[in-house]
Amino acid sequence: MTVTSSPQSLANAIRFLSVDAIVRAGEGHQGVPLGMAEIATALYLKHLKHDPAYPTWWDRDRVVLSNGHGSMLLYSLLYLTGYEKISLEQIKSFRELGSHCAGHPELDPEAGIEVTTGQLGQGIANAMGMAVSEAFLRARFGNDLVDHFTYAFVGDGCLQEGVGQEMISLAGHLGLGRLILLMDDNAITDDGSTELSISEDVAKRFEVAQWHVQRVDGHDLEAVSSCITAARADSRPSIILARTTIAKGLARLQGQRGGHSAKLFEADAAQMRKDLNWSDPEFEIPERILSVWRASPSVNRSSRSKWLARVATLSPEKRTEFERVMRGELPPALESALAALKEKLLAEPPRGGINLSAAINDCLTDHLPERIVACADLEAPTDHKKRLDAFSASNPSGAYIHCGVREHLMGSMCNGIAAHGGAIPVSVTYLAFSDYMRPALRNAALMKLSVKFVFSHDSIGIGKNGPTHQPVEILASLRAMPHMLVMRPADAVEAVECWEAALRHKQGPVSLIFSRQALPHVRTSAAADNLSARGAYVLAEGKNLPRQVSLLATGSEVAIALKAREQLEALGLSTAVISMPCWELFDRQQASYRAEVLCPGTTTVAIEAAVKLGWERYLGNHGSFVGMNDYGLSGPADALYDHFGITAEKVTEAALAIRAIAT
């Protein structure tokens, strides 16, 4: 019997590439690529708008493998459709150091990988963000320029995760009709039958949330394709529950728990070759099959050229603006607008830290129309909506997303917005709730996505709401994350400087951390030079040089350091205050600048209303720390600062105590 390029053999090409790669790697997850081979074939061969020769074409459909452990499914598809970066050599080096085919997919749009997945639930939340971005940009630029779908492969695990449930609820509410989930409904999780941990009807759960729901045999390629057609036509977000057999094709494991990731051997691959009547050797996809796969995107090449033609006919202004947004460049007028705002805020009475951020964000409404704000049911206390309309199914041009009390989804959705490109996501909640979205923060940092995370209510300074709402350990836990910039401005001028630096920073996420309470002006002029962008700087030098004492502080504690400086100077000690809004930027400065700022050898005290962890870096062996070593308490903010000894007097005492020991 001759194997022809039947639809089944096209799908089987995925199975053999995947099994051959997993056998060679010695480990991997065969459940997904074998179970979803027909589903993926239906999508990539019959529906997907992409052009492997131009993988980052802006109006392509986006695909997310939310069940990221099934990475060989994606790599097989990318090789078969002709993405140059995913060559056969790469597939042969699956899971080896340096391979583009890593254990879990790692963000690389040039390779056709839209987002890093593997932490369950993240991918579908990212996909929702991509669909938000598409709808938002389509509303602004029109269907001629923005007109694509977001597809996500998903398994039971992603849907059990809270972030997945939050996504279901909010995506249904927002009516994101361009979002289509393809579910590997195999009734198996790592522990065994899904009956071990879930009794609900997943389809009904989506129906309750106002989704378009279809069920289908996941191994019937034509039926799946019809479902995708129907999903594309429906105005609601869609899920296609495709009933599958896990690890289908592997006689020893299919339909069983071990199908997920039990170790495969060459005998398994040999048996599958026999069972599926596949005569080609390992890693070899016969030309009659490969040619069909490779030809498939040719339909869409015309999509791309037509799109390019439409872009070319735009008016010069519209084209310039569209291309600027596509490239992610800031508008030229933004800098002067922020400079003017800095002057304005400096001339006004002090505001709460978060209200400074709100004013800056409001300025972006005029000057950065591609900015989207997402907030988790804290509109009033964070005030980042102001003149923005709510984003909704009926008004996708709205740049403010009422996320409900769903912080985790909010963060992961913002990651998807950033990964999509074009829009600039700003996520807003209290710092204490950042823990709810920590996997999103980590993924943003891991992928180096340009997301601005605004966190308000940053310390015991919030007062009476008490320790559940008072972060003490969270600055340290954010500073522990590679590629996360943590900025905690001290006043109006620093707030503008930090926001400006954050907007310019495109190689990773930024956490912009603000107080609830008013921040007195500690900077007295709005110099053009962005001092905060250096991470730390001498805010006030000792009066008579050489300096004897260095007080380091961030945010609301900089004002305390300035008071302590007055006390120490009155005692005849030349004392400088170093404002350190961003450790990560400071640590990247040249050694000479860092030494000039820190003045090693001087008596050093650091002040921050948070735990000490990490400050040791700047304190040397003899420095002292004034801050928290426990959770907070419920009470008025001033009383709490006194209670925990975060006062100018205690700073002065600490400095004098060090000097007493030293002499």
Place this chain on the structure above:
Amino acid sequence: MTVTSSPQSLANAIRFLSVDAIVRAGEGHQGVPLGMAEIATALYLKHLKHDPAYPTWWDRDRVVLSNGHGSMLLYSLLYLTGYEKISLEQIKSFRELGSHCAGHPELDPEAGIEVTTGQLGQGIANAMGMAVSEAFLRARFGNDLVDHFTYAFVGDGCLQEGVGQEMISLAGHLGLGRLILLMDDNAITDDGSTELSISEDVAKRFEVAQWHVQRVDGHDLEAVSSCITAARADSRPSIILARTTIAKGLARLQGQRGGHSAKLFEADAAQMRKDLNWSDPEFEIPERILSVWRASPSVNRSSRSKWLARVATLSPEKRTEFERVMRGELPPALESALAALKEKLLAEPPRGGINLSAAINDCLTDHLPERIVACADLEAPTDHKKRLDAFSASNPSGAYIHCGVREHLMGSMCNGIAAHGGAIPVSVTYLAFSDYMRPALRNAALMKLSVKFVFSHDSIGIGKNGPTHQPVEILASLRAMPHMLVMRPADAVEAVECWEAALRHKQGPVSLIFSRQALPHVRTSAAADNLSARGAYVLAEGKNLPRQVSLLATGSEVAIALKAREQLEALGLSTAVISMPCWELFDRQQASYRAEVLCPGTTTVAIEAAVKLGWERYLGNHGSFVGMNDYGLSGPADALYDHFGITAEKVTEAALAIRAIAT
């Protein structure tokens, strides 16, 4: 018109206490206490089994205020029913420093506060844990001894949170019939109408998850009471969606967004007195009303005395065991069982870190029957089930909970199990997924709950699964949490020691962190003395004293330090290896012990396959760190250790480099 002690006036007593306290405090959240006054009155006066004179009576019903911002509801109830700690003076000092009436309820069973709430979603997940604990202990000790319900007040916010959705799904699956949610269905969140962020029918969402669902007018006290009766009778978990008017009674704000927490003034209280025909001055509850409230629990006093009588009739062995479990004491035979296991593991070939934990956990199956293991769909790779049965509706004596891929719920549920008392919760997942449950970890630490969090797959040592699954920043972020013990044992002996110390530690949570890869034996004898319990100790002293080099390490990196020690000794440098399984315990040791271990002034290098943050504490100004400064990569574990330079050779180089500078 005379106000009588009508049911309405009983509920209004809550309204006036709450409004008077919030006006005095100058801030607070009136929406919940005013909206839920009738619901709470129905529960406390007609159903709740408790005895305010013995607040910690073990078989009491548990009550959780999951919408913790409405704390004045709980404080009012506790004052009205006669909990001594919640006196009128305490209510008058609501939100002041030192008051038992903090901004959000803070765990204090003596005061009738079962759990700290305020971070939305946590309370209902804690409540689920309490219901699990009750069912598990009832299965073991019988209805005569364990026979109570868990009630939780809950708002929209808790149900939007992912952790809340995870709870709905798993509690329905497990059929926790003693769990009853009372929902403040007021259709308002902080942002305004719930229509801003949700379109789903919440009742149907619960029905899909197999809950018993009732709808009722939340201001009809008798109707609510009937619903509670029906909920108690149903074998499924129940939710009562009580339609309410937010801030009911406050003419200016009721039914509106501002009802949630807009500032109240004395005029508001005066208007409410007029509207509700309440003539008593502020904070004064008339005797005719207070006496009804105070008399209410008298029904249940007989419950308690009957229960005490039943306990008294138990056989001595059963009574001793029941009382031991109630007191949370470890069984006497446990110590020798663990000592024997230590010998056994030491005599066997090295195992993966997590497999050591699995063997210890299996020993607990014989010796600590009150231990419950919860695991998030990682049974096979963590192996903590072994001989345990699955906990289910039909077998609540099962001590292993298949949580599905719901880490957050798992952690928060374990907090509830610990807060309930009696059972000892062990939560198991990968360290990379600890971020998903970080709010649960924080709350466990804030409440000092005795939860054992086992985290496996602790570093790049997991290899090919890549950076999504490789923690690098998480040890630091856990060490940042006050009251969290972070233990990372280096081998079999340390694994047993750390587990033993963790079981003895009852003043807070412990994170027990294990490698996936095998841990070679670094301890060569199973000394009776628990060296790990001191946090750090000299594993191998320098060969010729005085010591010249100190190598500090934890977990799998201790073996690397030992290899480096051989290299350095061969170069003539007297080198010690310090194993530091738990910083927090070490930092509590006397200064003399710490100095003896660290030997300040010696050349110090720390080795850990994680970021440096925090290690500065032990390194002084001249120490060096060998570890990670970025996320990991996908590849074989050995190749990754080489790639990132975490090798004995690099440690030796680092030590020599320091000495070259010093001389």
